[in-house]
Amino acid sequence: MSKLVITGGQRLEGRVAVSGRKNAAVAMIPAALLAEGTSTIENLPDIQDVRVYQDIVQHLGVQMERREDGVMEINPAGFSCTQPPHSLVKKLRASYYLLGVLLAKFGEAEVAMPGGCDIGVRPIDQHIKGFEALGVEISIEHGVIKAKARELRGASVYLDVVSVGATINLMLVATMAKGTTIIENAAKEPHVVDLATCLNTMGAEIRGAGTDIIRIRGVKELHGCNHAIIPDEIEAATFMIAAAATGGDIVVENVIPKHLDPVTAKLRETGAEVEENGDYLRVRGNGRPRAVNVKTLPYPGFPTDAQQPMTAFLSIADGTSFVTETVWEGRFKHVDELRRMGSKVKVEGRTAIIEGVEGLTGAQVQATDLRAGAALIIAGLMAEGKTEICGIEHVDRGYERPEEKFRSLGAVMERV
Numbered sequence: 001m002s003k004l005v006i007t008g009g010q011r012l013e014g015r016v017a018v019s020g021r022k023n024a025a026v027a028m029i030p031a032a033l034l035a036e037g038t039s040t041i042e043n044l045p046d047i048q049d050v051r052v053y054q055d056i057v058q059h060l061g062v063q064m065e066r067r068e069d070g071v072m073e074i075n076p077a078g079f080s081c082t083q084p085p086h087s088l089v090k091k092l093r094a095s096y097y098l099l100g101v102l103l104a105k106f107g108e109a110e111v112a113m114p115g116g117c118d119i120g121v122r123p124i125d126q127h128i129k130g131f132e133a134l135g136v137e138i139s140i141e142h143g144v145i146k147a148k149a150r151e152l153r154g155a156s157v158y159l160d161v162v163s164v165g166a167t168i169n170l171m172l173v174a175t176m177a178k179g180t181t182i183i184e185n186a187a188k189e190p191h192v193v194d195l196a197t198c199l200n201t202m203g204a205e206i207r208g209a210g211t212d213i214i215r216i217r218g219v220k221e222l223h224g225c226n227h228a229i230i231p232d233e234i235e236a237a238t239f240m241i242a243a244a245a246t247g248g249d250i251v252v253e254n255v256i257p258k259h260l261d262p263v264t265a266k267l268r269e270t271g272a273e274v275e276e277n278g279d280y281l282r283v284r285g286n287g288r289p290r291a292v293n294v295k296t297l298p299y300p301g302f303p304t305d306a307q308q309p310m311t312a313f314l315s316i317a318d319g320t321s322f323v324t325e326t327v328w329e330g331r332f333k334h335v336d337e338l339r340r341m342g343s344k345v346k347v348e349g350r351t352a353i354i355e356g357v358e359g360l361t362g363a364q365v366q367a368t369d370l371r372a373g374a375a376l377i378i379a380g381l382m383a384e385g386k387t388e389i390c391g392i393e394h395v396d397r398g399y400e401r402p403e404e405k406f407r408s409l410g411a412v413m414e415r416v
């Protein structure tokens with residue numbers, strides 16, 4: 001088990017470039033399998049979830065290779081197997097997009113229940129409700145989802161909860177269904193829009209992505225395409241919060257400022273300065289942050305994936321902050337670890353109550369999930385002394401070469 005060792009107290013300064021969005025990447029790879037020809041995907045981050053997905057699709061007979069110039073080439077010509085290996089499927093959450101793709105392509109699928117961060121129950125009832133509406137017979141036996149559809153027919157699906165996964169899975173399965181599918185109460189995250197853009201480039205007919213109602217008119221077949229993935233606004237948010245947390249002054253490059261609006265607004269409330277420009281942001285810390293209240297909500301609300309790093313940052317705020325996590329009921333596991341570093345935070349139901357302290361002290365802590373790891377990096381950068389973060393493989397699932405990027409900003413951080 002590798003770990004990150006951080007010596008805190010350094011102001012972060014300099015420029016850092018954000019990689020492609022993890023949650024777009026793990027949707028774009030399965031989407032490319034729908035095509036009759038080869039697709040090329042640019043800006044695909046070199047993170048563990050992408051490497052696992054590459055392993056899965058190669059088991060399914062698909063050629064997926066990263067070229068010298070970093071562009072990923074996906075050729076589904078040999079795509080034939082409808083049963084991805086359970087051991088790999090369980091390594092990440094987004095493997096469940098294979099259900100939508102296998103059903104659209106072959107009319108059947110056998111996919112183990114997904115894995116992913118342990119941040120709550122993470123049901124898939126909305127995916128199942130949508131598939132059944134399109135004529136899929138689906139059951140879960142011994143932890144494996146078995147699905148079959150003689151013919152996929154477009155239908156209207158009203159999602160009970162705003163679900164990124166269900167929205168994406170239904171977009172995928174509906175691309176070549178007979179007739180039109182309407183998804184109501186759809187997720188509006190930037191990567192939902194990015195996926196719709198990619199699928200339309202492949203010949204799909206998707207309208208309304210980014211709004212509550214997405215309409216997919218089924219087409220006969222899809223062809224390969226070239227698509228560049230949007231930047232990862234959660235990685236960007238992590239660097240922005242790190243800059244504010246260390247009183248630093250950094251430029252975060254390769255971002256779409258609009259996607260960061262809720263994070264920018266909240267950081268400004270704490271007193272940090274955020275300057276927006278074309279495709280980069282400049283973030284400056286401004287002394288001890290003011291306490292603020294945060295409530296996570298689906299986009300364009302404050303992103304749940306930035307909640308954990310934000311909670312770490314607010315540990316040193318001047319005052320008491322209330323952070324309410326409305327999306328995942330189990331997303332406060334980082335709080336126990338922050339307490340080891342002196343944070344005065346307690347959780348009541350869905351709200352973390354953080355009584356700001358002057359500063360944190362380094363300690364040995366454990367990353368329990370991807371963004372909890374990011375929160376502990378923020379805390380380690382702020383803390384006086386040395387912090388050792390075990391379980392850094394969680395961070396590697398969603399951040400590309402984290403220690404290199406933070407070191408380039410002046411952090412004293414190494415992987416051992």
Ligand code: EPZ
Pocket residue numbers: 022023026093094117120121122123124125126127128161162163164165166187304305326327328370371398
């Ligand atoms: C995606 O998870 C992301 N993962 C998560 O990011 C992110 O936190 C989440 O969206 C919300 O933005 C990927 O894209 C791979 P949901 P997903 O379906 O699709 C409930 C990270 O850190 N729900 O939008 O699994 C669910 O319990 C990861 O990068 C149902 O009730 O999330 C939750 O309360 C962590 N039934 C809410 O909806 C369902 O069938 C949102 O879940 C599906 C979801």
